[in-house]
Amino acid sequence: MTPRTFSVVIADDHPVIQLAVKSTLSAAPDLHVCATCSSGKELSAALATHRPDLIVTDFTMGRSEGNDDGLRLMQRLRQSSPATPVVVFTMLTNGGLLTRIRETGVAAIVGKNEDPAVLRQICLDALAGHRQRLSPAIAGLMASAGARADGVASPLSPREIEVVRMFAAGSTVTAIAAYLHRSLATVATQKRSAMRKLNITSNADLVAYARDHGLA
The missing domain is CATH 3.40.50.2300 (Response regulator)
Known part of the structure; x- marks a missing residue:
């Protein structure tokens, strides 16, 4: 055979x-x-x-x-x-x-x-x-990173991760909203929520975090 x-x-x-x-x-x-x-x-x-x-x-x-x-x-x-x-x-x-x-x-x-x-x-x-x-x-x-088999993961939600990843890659909030088919307000809220969870206060620090932590 x-x-x-x-x-x-x-x-x-x-x-x-x-x-x-x-x-x-x-x-x-x-x-x-x-x-x-x-x-x-x-x-x-x-x-x-x-x-x-x-x-x-x-x-x-x-x-x-x-x-x-x-x-x-x-x-x-x-x-x-x-x-x-x-x-x-x-x-x-x-x-x-x-x-x-x-x-x-x-x-x-x-x-x-x-x-x-x-x-x-x-x-x-x-x-x-x-x-x-x-x-x-x-x-x-x-x-x-503490991501064990039982599912412990990032403090960010999947939607927040995508927003941070795209923002760090150079996309504007407006472009992210268009690509993800979400409202501008929703994407802006998800970005702010991610920054709050990560204790980050500036866009530059958010980009640096994404690059330093393998998101970008």
């Missing part, structure tokens, strides 16, 4: 990372990369066309109308392709945000700074139906 080949779609907005992930996964004879994407919009189109067995995606990609990334993308993937395991391949270092990603139901989270063999093996484990996996580096980050 011919062994089954599993199809994989990769999404990352850096072409070099795309090629590296494709090369890493293609080294496994039973994995076939059927598409590479640079945005949430391209990923959605590829999923409709190819219906892959596995999705490997970055968390932070370019945002625009119809181009989801972040928690919105994770939630959309779970809604549109609930039976397809999602492996998040990321440079994020914030334990609270990593916990929020895990809570969306992804199959695994892997750090981009780890040995390529770690990503390949975790992808194979996800396809085999193993329980949710965290790579060694990601597990270490979450443990050091």
